[in-house]
């Protein structure tokens with residue numbers, strides 16, 4: 039994108055405009071009480087892929103999904119009684135809870151990076167709250183800075199690294215907290231502190247060495263179980279080929295060689311191949327420019343993780 043970013047004071051009209059951009063699949067920078075976030079519709083995989091495109095982030099990470107209230111959070115995640123109590127105490131506020139993903143929900147798989155868990159947060163900032171309600175969508179939002187730059191606590195910080203890379207920035211002055219939310223994992227077993235932040239949860243244990251992790255739940259990355267072969271131009275016997283562009287497959291990341299579409303489809307394509315009757319997975323070559331860097335990073339890790 040080469041047009042300069044439109045920066046608007048976050049009044050009602052600007053929030054309406056931001057909601058329209060969200061519904062059109064475009065990411066918008068918006069203040070929260072911690073840092074400015076780069077928000078996109080969490081039910082639209084291509085919209086979320088455009089967050090990565092704007093940030094120039096060379097790898098995929100699970101993103102925090104922001105929702106207006108606990109009732110909405112329960113549509114996307116599963117809360118046990120202890121976790122529900124934490125949410126009731128600290129929401130709205132700078133606490134993210136990683137909980138099991140509710141099956142059959144509408145969150146795009148790129149948001150959770152294919153994991154069976156989801157990070158949920160009810161932000162307290164009135165502008166983010168207004169955008170959540172005006173758009174009616176759950177919003178995936180990492181910090182609104184280019185990859186490798188410090189987290190933005192003022193609109194100027196957002197523009198310093200993302201000007202011209204995003205259509206719209208809602209300016210509501212400096213953020214109150216200035217550091218990212220506390221992240222607690224509540225996916226079974228004791229609560230675990232994944233990232234310290236403004237909210238203290240004394241009963242959570244620091245995540246790290248020596249902890250027993252439920253397989254597939256707390257590893258921060260989804261990897262397929264089956265062997266994965268890269269840069270395949272045709273399937274070998276027993277392989278499920280995931281195509282791209284001119285290489286057709288049993289499924290395809292993007293028949294039209296569109297990297298935004300490919301990023302949006304990546305994790306669901308891997309899951310589909312993993313769950314198929316085929317014993318191995320092959321993936322067609324994906325160019326390494328732009329979003330392709332993040333796609334190739336994820337594929338290389340998935341291939342290398344095999345025993």
Ligand code: TXA
Nearest residue numbers: 072074075100101102136155156157179180181218219
């Ligand atoms: O204060 C904040 O949390 C800000 C504002 C914008 O809300 N957001 C933010 O997002 O810091 P981000 O993308 O920079 O941090 C997300 C963190 C990552 O470290 C990720 O690993 C973790 O949350 N996370 C999200 N979902 C997860 C999951 N299902 N399992 C494990 N970790 C998860």
Ligand code: MG
Nearest residue numbers: 180181189218
């Ligand atoms: Mg960040």
